[in-house]
Amino acid sequence: MSHSAVQKFIDATRALFAVESDPAKRWQKMPPLLEELLANPAIKEQSKSWPDCSQGSERAENLLFYEDPDYKFVINGLIKAPKTRTQIHDHAHNWTLYGVLDGTETIERYKRVDDRSKADYAEIRKTVNVKVGAGKIDLVPPYEIHAEESGDERTVAIIVRAEKAGGFLQGRYDPVTNKYWQGYGPKQLPYELK
Numbered sequence: 001m002s003h004s005a006v007q008k009f010i011d012a013t014r015a016l017f018a019v020e021s022d023p024a025k026r027w028q029k030m031p032p033l034l035e036e037l038l039a040n041p042a043i044k045e046q047s048k049s050w051p052d053c054s055q056g057s058e059r060a061e062n063l064l065f066y067e068d069p070d071y072k073f074v075i076n077g078l079i080k081a082p083k084t085r086t087q088i089h090d091h092a093h094n095w096t097l098y099g100v101l102d103g104t105e106t107i108e109r110y111k112r113v114d115d116r117s118k119a120d121y122a123e124i125r126k127t128v129n130v131k132v133g134a135g136k137i138d139l140v141p142p143y144e145i146h147a148e149e150s151g152d153e154r155t156v157a158i159i160v161r162a163e164k165a166g167g168f169l170q171g172r173y174d175p176v177t178n179k180y181w182q183g184y185g186p187k188q189l190p191y192e193l194k
């Protein structure tokens, strides 16, 4: 990890994790750290060469920039081609901090309104539908239901997760049929930041 802005972010995150062990408190203190990284012009310039990630029908892709050997948090890149929509999903138990580095996108949040008595079934209602641009940071607590859609241009996000996604099941939701199912989170594509 040679990019100085990213290394500074890693150092600050490790320092925070060392003194704060409560996950909710930890993650609520993270946005200012990511804000500083997103404001760095060098990282934004570098991101112009990052490859697009697929949002395939079952599993999306993330670039994997870093996994912390001690605290296990990871730094991902998510680059969406214009007019690309994610599935409506949750991240299971994994805390996620999502920051827009370039472009604009629409963030949607949903709440679940059924009584969870039926397997493979979930009723959800949209509660948030907001267009955001560079610098916007969204803290996504465990099991929050959400989706994102890029605007007319390519959208780049830097995502910090409590642990690497892809190795455990996460919820997925279809609001038209009320189908609920689980699938593995995004494939992690190692990508070296220069």
Ligand SMILES: [Fe+2]
Pocket (backbone or CB within 6 Å): 089, 090, 091, 146
């Ligand atoms: Fe997500």
